[in-house]
Amino acid sequence: xxxxxxxxxxxxxxxxxxxxxxxxxxxxxxxxxxxxxxxxxxxxxxxxxxxxxxxxxxxxxxxxxxxxxxxxxxxxxxxxxxxxxxxxxxxxxxxxxxxxxxxxxxxxxxxxxxxxxxxxxxxxxxxxxxxxxxxxxxxxxxxxxxxxxxxxxxxxxxxxxxxxxxxxxxxxxxxxxxxxxxxxxxxxxxxxxxxxxxxxxxxxxxxxxxxxxxxxxxxxxxxxxxxxxxxxxxxxxxxxxxxxxxxxxxxxxxxxxxxxxxxxxxxxxxxxxxxxxxxxxxxxxxxxxxxxxxxxxxxxxxxxx
Amino acid sequence: xxxxxxxxxxxxxxxxxxxxxxxxxxxxxxxxxxxxxxxxxxxxxxxxxxxxxxxxxxxxxxxxxxxxxxxxxxxxxxxxxxxxxxxxxxxxxxxxxxxxxxxxxxxxxxxxxxxxxxxxxxxxxxxxxxxxxxxxxxxxxxxxxxxxxxxxxxxxxxxxxxxxxxxxxxxxxxxxxxxxxxxxxxxxxxxxxxxxxxxxxxxxxxxxxxxxxxxxxxxxxxxxxxxxxxxxxxxxxxxxxxxxxxxxxxxxxxxxxxxxxxxxxxxxxxxxxxxxxxxxxxxxxxxxxxxxxxxxxxxxxxxxxxxxxxxxxxxxxxxxxxxxxxxxxxxxxxxx
Numbered sequence: 266x267x268x269x270x271x272x273x274x275x276x277x278x279x280x281x282x283x284x285x286x287x288x289x290x291x292x293x294x295x296x297x298x299x300x301x302x303x304x305x306x307x308x309x310x311x312x313x314x315x316x317x318x319x320x321x322x323x324x325x326x327x328x329x330x331x332x333x334x335x336x337x338x339x340x341x342x343x344x345x346x347x348x349x350x351x352x353x354x355x356x357x358x359x360x361x362x363x364x365x366x367x368x369x370x371x372x373x374x375x376x377x378x379x380x381x382x383x384x385x386x387x388x389x390x391x392x393x394x395x396x397x398x399x400x401x402x403x404x405x406x407x408x409x410x411x412x413x414x415x416x417x418x419x420x421x422x423x424x425x426x427x428x429x430x431x432x433x434x435x436x437x438x439x440x441x442x443x444x445x446x447x448x449x450x451x452x453x454x455x456x457x458x459x460x461x462x463x464x465x466x467x468x469x470x471x472x473x474x475x476x477x478x479x480x481x482x483x484x485x486x487x488x489x490x491x492x493x494x495x496x497x498x499x500x501x502x503x504x505x506x507x508x509x510x511x512x513x514x515x516x517x518x519x520x521x522x523x524x525x526x527x528x529x530x531x532x533x534x535x536x537x538x539x540x541x542x543x544x545x546x547x548x549x550x551x552x553x554x555x556x557x558x559x560x561x562x563x564x565x566x567x568x569x570x
Numbered sequence: 571x572x573x574x575x576x577x578x579x580x581x582x583x584x585x586x587x588x589x590x591x592x593x594x595x596x597x598x599x600x601x602x603x604x605x606x607x608x609x610x611x612x613x614x615x616x617x618x619x620x621x622x623x624x625x626x627x628x629x630x631x632x633x634x635x636x637x638x639x640x641x642x643x644x645x646x647x648x649x650x651x652x653x654x655x656x657x658x659x660x661x662x663x664x665x666x667x668x669x670x671x672x673x674x675x676x677x678x679x680x681x682x683x684x685x686x687x688x689x690x691x692x693x694x695x696x697x698x699x700x701x702x703x704x705x706x707x708x709x710x711x712x713x714x715x716x717x718x719x720x721x722x723x724x725x726x727x728x729x730x731x732x733x734x735x736x737x738x739x740x741x742x743x744x745x746x747x748x749x750x751x752x753x754x755x756x757x758x759x760x761x762x763x764x765x766x767x768x769x770x771x772x773x774x775x776x777x778x779x780x781x782x783x784x785x786x787x788x789x790x791x792x793x794x795x796x797x798x799x800x801x802x803x804x805x806x807x808x809x810x811x812x813x814x815x816x817x818x819x820x821x822x823x824x825x826x827x828x829x830x831x832x833x834x835x836x837x838x839x840x841x842x843x844x845x846x847x848x849x850x851x852x853x854x855x856x857x858x859x860x861x862x863x864x865x866x867x868x869x870x871x872x873x874x875x876x877x878x879x880x881x882x883x884x885x886x887x888x889x890x891x892x893x894x895x896x897x898x899x900x901x902x903x904x905x906x
Contacts, residue, residue: 451901454867455826483860483897484867486823490791516901524819531790531820561819565787565852 274498276535278314280445280475281307281522283550284335285316285350287507289328290518291554297331299553301338306546307504308342311538316369317347320356336363348409352383354396361404368401369409369445370394372436374429375418378449382413391435398439410436411477415446415461416453416488419512426464434468443473445501448488450512451481455491462495475499478520480559481510485520486528493534500525505547506559521560523547610834612871614650616781616811617643617858619886620671621652621686623843625664626854627890633667635889637674642882643840644678647874652705653683656692669699684745688719693733697740704737705745706730708772710765711754714785718749727771734776746772747813751782751797752789752824755848759793762800770804779809781837784824786848787817791827798831811835814856816895817846821856822864829870836861841883842895857896859883 284304288295300318307315317339323330332349341347348367351357360368372390373379379387394410401408414421415429433444446465448458458476465474476492476499478485489500506521526538544563551558558564620640624631636654643651653675659666668685677683684703687693696704708726709715715723730746737744750757751765769780782801784794794812801810812828812835814821825836839855846854862876880899887894894900 454864456868480897481901482863483822483857484864486819487826487864490823490826510901517897521819527818528790528820528823532792561816561853565817565846 272496273493273532274496274534276498277493277529278475278499279312279522279525279536279538280314280316280477280499280501281312281504282316282477282501282519283307283504283507283522285319285329286501287503287505287519289319289326290508290511291328291556292509293554293556294328295550295553297334297338299550300331300335303504303546303550303553304335304339304347306542306549308340308345310542310546311536312543313344313537314346314348317349319350320360320363320365321350321352333359333363336360336365351397353393354400357397357400361406365406367407367409368397369411370397370436370441371411371413372432373413374424374432375414375421377420378414378418381420387432391432391439394436395439398441402440408441409443409445410439410441411445411447412436413447413449416448416457417450419450426461429461430464430468433465433474437469437473443475443499444469445475445477445499447477447501448479448485450510451479451484451516451518453478453488454484455487458488458491459495462492462497466495471496472498475501477501479510479518480506480520481516481518486524489520489525490528493532500529504543504560505551505563507550507554517559521547521558521562523560523562527562609829609868609870610832612834612873613829613865614811614835615648615858615861615872615874616650616652616835616837617648617840618652618813618837618855619643619839619841619843619858621655621665622837623839623841623855625655625662626844626847627664627892628845629890629892630664631890633670633674635886636667636671639840639882639886639889640671640675640683642878642885644676644681646878646882647872649680649873650682650684653685655686656696656699656701657686657688669695672696672699672701687733689729690732690736693736697742701742703743703745704733705747706733706772706777707747707749708768709749710760710768711750711757713756714750714754717756723768727768727775730772731775738776744777746775746777746780747783748772748780749783749785752784752793753786755786762797765797766800766804769801769810773805773809779811779835780805781811781813781835783813783837784815784821786846787815787820787854789814789824790820791823794824794827795831798828798833802831807832808834811837813837815846815854816842816856817852817854822860825856825861826864836865840879840896841887841899843886843890853895855895857883857894857898859894859896859898863898 318332319329351368502522502525503519504522508518510516510518654668654671655665687704838858838861842857844854
């Protein structure tokens, strides 16, 4: 029996990952100018955190090759944070040089995934991150930690909640102010989500947790609901549901911010987000990518009644 | 394969959720329960693809394909498959072949094949065609009732009473539907008390089960909880079902909420067939495959084989020359 006390937060912070996680997983390369425009539109929609880009090598992630240009080109709205991914010290230094004032690091709860994705073991990756943490502390830059494969791994299959908790705890103790728990391939269901959160919230305060759900199997909103019921108040999502799943070709990836906001507002939860403006940003980027939105709310709203 | 009749087990009843607008850091909804969310051990899926699904597909599907669809569904472990609708073909051309379909399908011994019957005329035709279970469709919205079936809610209830009386004589079970349970395309938000009124009426008339439909998919877990809280005061939750549309992507979250509140019957359509007539181009019914994935992932039994369901979805989408709406089917490498 899964025991937990449900209490849905009054306010939820949305962490918009469209410009990074979303675009990173889109086949079409978009010019820096388009990325900048997207981020600026998102800044105007009331979001308080917009993940802007990733300081990884362009060899690995060509979509993020224009990281400097994007970082320098965006309009920084006061009160909005623009974190960037930094896989190692080198990336961190480049990010700071480009003006980043918040960064994020990515751990995995699965050994195989870590090896295949970033070519080292989980332990080795955590050691790299320690270096980043030291530098970040010295520079006064807050760091967000991600844990991927929290509800399943494309290689290992089932992932033990204890393993997720171990990695989350490590990132938190290292100094990450928030840990985002990612259902990387979207295989999780509400039971698994509860079980995993129960394990993690024993070692990391629930106020420092976020969920990053993929909608590959349509389970994202149900999983997010369960997370909210367990007191999680930070949700990652991607405008237009940008970003397919690299492990299931043709399938969807990130959950659409519009659909999450629709649910949260329907629950009476405040987000600060203006849904119509958000949908405008979604329409803009989908048009630029020449693709249909993955957001059902956008699909329904733009249809004639 | 499980026998559904034995199975509708304990619909766990949670303590009622409290939905209040507090101030400060009060939770808006707190499930003051035992400290655990308990879910039903078994959920009955009512497959509405062949009726609700196809009814809302533009392309007219040949009888042969409908029959094949239903026959394939009969082999997936489903215990209820809504086969067709005895409405006038003037209104719903897709269902013009209702008699041929009902007479053409292979009736599996473990499966029931309810059909829609809007009035006595439809009921008699259904009976003549061999129907052994029927369904009637009420609405929680006056405007929707008038626009959809050309009469007020009260008038529709009188028609249904006729059907219920005739059905009782023939020992034909009747399922009741309440549409617009979480919102109406014309009226907007719908008061839960109205849904309760209609649901109660249908139940007391003799419907063995009442399916509460979020017809335009606008509902969210909050409105679902509030509506169910109201309805379960008058109709036992074991006699309730939810029929969620996924037009705004909210269906699975709404279904989860319903399960948490003790509902254990869920309507869905294979491949998410059936768009929304009120929001052209958007989705309608929630996909059976996606519902199954969630339920099975939670350890809830349904008796239905997901792989077989995905295969049926492939078949009907291929026949309709359209893509599936099921995310599970897309992820599992559906060719469509």
